[in-house]
Amino acid sequence: MIIQIKVPSPGESITEVEVSTWLVKNGDYVHKGQTIAEIDSDKATLEISSEENGIITFMVEKGERVLVGDVLCIIESSIKDDTKTDHVQEKKDHVEKIYPTNKNIKIPSPASKKILKEKNIFIESVQGTGKHGRITKKDCIVHLEKNEKSIVSNRRPITTMYNRSKTKTPLSSLRRKLSERLVYVKNQTASLTTFNEVDMLEIFMIRKKYKDIFKKKHGVNLGFMSFFTLSCVRALKLYPDVNAMISEKEKINFEYYDISIAISGPKGLMVPVIRNAEYLSFREIEQEIYKLSTRVHNGKISIDEMTGGTFTITNGGVFGSMLSTPIINPPQSAILGMHKIMERPVVVKGSIEIRPIMYLSLSYDHRIIDGKESVGFLVSVKESIENPIKFLMGGSEETLSKKLELY
Template sequence: MIIQVKVPSPGESITEVEVSTWLVKNGDYVSTGQIIAEIDSDKATLEISAEENGIITLMVKKGERVRVGDVLCIIDTSKRNTKKHQEKIIDVQGKQKNNIEEVFSRDLKIPSPASKKILQEKNISIESIQGTGKHGRITKKDCIFYLEKEKNEISFDSNIPVTMYRPETRSPLSSLRRKLSERLVYAKNQMASLTTFNEVDMLEVFLIRKKYKDIFRKKHGVNLGFMSFFTMSCVRALQLYPDVNAMISGEEKVNFEYYDISIAISGPKGLMVPVIRNAEHLSFRGIEQEINKLSTRVHNGTISVDEMTGGTFTITNGGIFGSMLSTPIINPPQSAILGMHKIIERPIVVNGSIEIRPIMYLALSYDHRIIDGKESVGFLVSVKESIENPIKFLMGESEENISKKLEL
């Protein structure tokens, strides 16, 4: 029986995908549920599984673009698994090959295909290379070592030209990366993007986390991180400055009366921006659990298109990579994005005295077509205000209210 494996639909608006990776070869025996391929859509990478046991035949090539519903491959379920028989043949052939190499290749300088190419291009005598591979085989590494050594042996006042071997690798951009590039260029060219900066003293957040983090993790199973504080601070600031939570649609401005916060997360496939829905209704626990769930799904490749669709405002944290300051690019069609950065102890003046405090620089990039400078600065000042005094603005001013907010 022949089973056709077709391209699934990654999302409602997506009609075309790219085959980014085949994890099997023509003629391989595959098992039900085995991951056989990965496809890239404009928004996510999806895994394709074998639907039955059998011998697979690939119908499209890696890198080829196909439409939803097209046949990716066929599986012949009538053919049995001959893998064990093939392994025995390969094992016998391998032993024979090893015996032949043991007898005939000992002390012979046989170049590998990659090293052979270098030897020919650089006109290097095979006798001048010391092979370090099995049975004296000359490897690419041996050739590069020889060229480096030859360069170092030439005196600085020599007029002999030296041509170094400088390899380069070219690979096509994935569909996901191409779409991201288009969106970034669109944001740069179509929006009147400006960035305003401020700094925030993280001391109070540090003290709260130090006091409650262990009991919070024990009770809720997640860490009390910085992102919940910043998410809540942004929701409060968006409520005070509603145009920052808006977008342009044609000749209209659309103000959202809900707060779907996009969180930039770096994963194996690149930067993903999943969305925390209705963040205004979530507690510290709810936000941290949602971030943990989305981050896990990004890193194991199971994040869905729906989980990355929408969002009214974005938070990105370049500080986890060591960034001190940056101008984040707006995530269209949104109108603003908050950039967090690395926390560094700095000397600041507090009540007339110099103190060392943990300071983070903040950046807000915004679309000046609908957000004025006064609003952008006010928004960032509001975030700073909440972070520097979270007990007053985010938790209530009593131990009882803090415990209630943290659900302890």
């Protein structure tokens, strides 16, 4: 029996996806529930599993863009694993009867249709390399490059001692979506950035004293992000318009604090959400960040885990950035930028001391956040970070230990 595996919908409003990876080979015997492929949408990566045991036949190639509901592959479930070798040819013949290959008919993929139309390419002039001679996006690109080389070859050759080669790589769905969002923010928001600096000495002292106990008791590191997350929650309560967004002609103020944390992964920058951060402890925030970070790096993060944040924190300091103007994560209205901690000479009570200093930046939408609120927000974060025991931990060494859940 032939089982069709169709492209599922990764989420609302998504109609097209890209086959990013085949995890099995064409003609392999696969088992029910086995992950056979990964598809990329403009929001996240989705795993595809086999619905039955049997021999798999690809209907699309890696890198092709397909519509939701298209047939991704077929599985011949009547062939058993132990008879796979004897029946491979029989399976192929059976598939050909159901899905005959007519080499005279060229069927373009959705992505290649767009290129054919935009570049005015005759379909007959393109050699299809996809399943059953299907014309893929890559075929169109190869065709255009061949024509370009043909034109160049007729020109006078230029002799040079330098290597002037170039490589063209199609942008992934996630990268294309990110590009669209960045341009949208630039064109649709009145974005400004304000700056401040924060002395990290107190945080350093707390981490030095308690990090080993914290790691042993809770299984995660006591990092900077839990301090900054809770500092931002406190500042958002003091300046509620920073925790708001514009919806057409209305301003929406959120009375909860879902903090998006920017994490760099193999597929690009992801922004998963720590929900209801106002109710979480240092331990719970660090454990949630560890869980989300692991899922980002493993490519397992879901769309739901990246949806619905009200404010974003990004840390360019992990890559060595000293100062930046981060771009707002729409439809949010503000984003906090953390940066590299550097030892600098500062004046403390009339004396010059060397302190670990971090520059902070807040990019904000000036349509609903005024300069007073943006500056006040950063001053509040600075206040919490420079005196965490008072503002985040109850005011004493005893309450500090309770906040860290060490006893």
